[in-house]
Amino acid sequence: MLPLLNEAAILRSLTSKLKETLSALTQDWRILFVNDGSTDGSSELLDHLAREDSRLHAIHLSRNFGHTAAVRAGLDYASKDVVVLMDSDGQDDPDAISALVRNWRQGYDVVYAIRFARKESLWKRSLFYAFYRVLAWVSSIAIPRDAGNYSLMDRRVVEQLRLLPESDRYLPGLRTWVGFRQTSVQVERLPRHDVYPRVRLKGLISLAKTAFFSFSRVPLHFFYLLACASALVSLFSISFSLYHKIFTGLAIPGWASVTSVSAFFGAINSLGIAILGEYVARIYDQVRGRPSYIIARHSHHATTEDEDETRNQQHHTLVEELVGLETSIQSMIASDLSMMRTSPS
Template sequence: MSSATFQNRQVKYSIVIPIFNEEAILPELWRQLSIVIDQLDGLCDVVFVDDGSSDNSYQILSELHRKHSEIKILRLSRNFGHQPALTAGIKNASGNAVILMDGDLQDSPQTILRFIDKWHEGYDVIYAVREKRKESWLKRLAFVSFYRLLNFFSGQKLPLDAGIFSLMDRQVVEALCQMPERNRYLSGLRAYTGFKQTGIMVERGSRYKGEPKVTVTKLFKLAFDGIFSFSIIPLRIATIFGFVCAIVAFVLGLTGLYFKLILGKTFLSWTYGLTTTFFMGGIQLIFLGIIGEYIGRIYDEVKQRPYYLIKETQGFSKSEQRIHEELSL
């Protein structure tokens, strides 16, 4: 299909895939995606977001675009990260339904057909609930802990074990595009929008090739973004703990005076007092760090820098491009 013919037709499905140094996977990823695209009941485009790759990913994507007009490319000016790259793809996706997925083939493209079946049933958001992860025990434990801690602290009910692999109706996409915050946790924002949502169970496969891009450290950062973006519970915990410590200190002080003045004895030893001082000092530093996390995020929001910068595009018509709009956000 020629590029002009493709652009003049209404896109029904848009698949958004962030890419960072995935040259070894891209040919197989497109092969599997093309099989799924051939089975769809409407026109589909695939928006690849090159998140500042330093390998040959962009060159491979460009070659695929020359052969397949349904491929569109957003090339960011540098590596901005997973969530900004996804946001760039979402804001430049034109389909009535937008599918988000990673480019490592841990999630099978065939699952997209199951998403679409649920969409036709009237659901606005369909997300994959991962089970039987084929990863190291440490990473499985990290993911399990991540989703449960986030659900506890976030102040909002979030689906457990559900990442970004999902389908969203155009209404949901437009709602996400209206949310301007920069410390984004898209799975949480997706749940925040409401609408009619459901999950389907999928088996999480192992990475097709190469090393995983999501490390335990990055998972913790994502957890912090989710917790501090959706909840003030950590601040309330700090306040409550402060009150408890003040009451305990007051009681211990009265007890010490009683022992000293009435009984003529020493209440507790100096080693206990020293240990308590260090313990309380550590707690204070932790809570100062929590407050700092909130202040840091406020600082990021106030600066109003662009969430990402697009260096160049391929496959987009002028009416589809929103580059200047993004630069003003």
């Protein structure tokens, strides 16, 4: 499954490479592209590729919802026993899929790629290096370092990810949070096919904020400690000023120092309010309940086998919903009977 944005230049060659790699592993495979509002002709090319091969399926979102929303759409519509998630910019090596599948066949439910030998600029490599290590330090769970989206996930894992309700999603963190048997493989990060990354610096900062605020309370805890330290400093300052006034009869001069300290703590308070506001804004986004994505159309040359698979998947989903409804009704009946037995006659 590949989220995609304006990758028409590499799309055909990437598809050919994926077909070659997957056919060497199994004959039962599908390629699912999620077109996140491309404007460079990728949509038309996906239509053409889907007509050429019924094993290719493309989901076209109604606009650009962002990389994480496209990933969520792909996971929601993936139907095979195992899902390999990778980027469509050519930096995730398709040859590594065989190593992912080999570990899955050994019993692992999640096999994620650890990136090394990145080909980005020095400042970008430094930012990624610092981000992963700071996140590992502050996170409430052990999120692997240098692990991005490129991974293989068993169907059980994908189903659990679908059930998670949050709208702000950092997949490497959620993938770790759901558990199951996990392992990693070392995968070289290939260079981009062009010099224009689809995820800009603003998007990377947004993703980093999502990771920190979704899996850490350290920003809030930091301000608890800072508030305690500020209270101690203030108490010491007041005590010293009173002592000096009582025993010397003189006030302590220092308007500039008092103003500087006040400005410093004012800035700290503003930063604390901003961090608290970030948490509140994410809560607000969550309770609004807007969908993460909207699908405009599909590109898929369906075969009889595909239609049967779709019907079987719909039947499986319906059975799961009915079982859940039956369980809920039984719980309600048991609760009512218990209340009737305990109520006074």
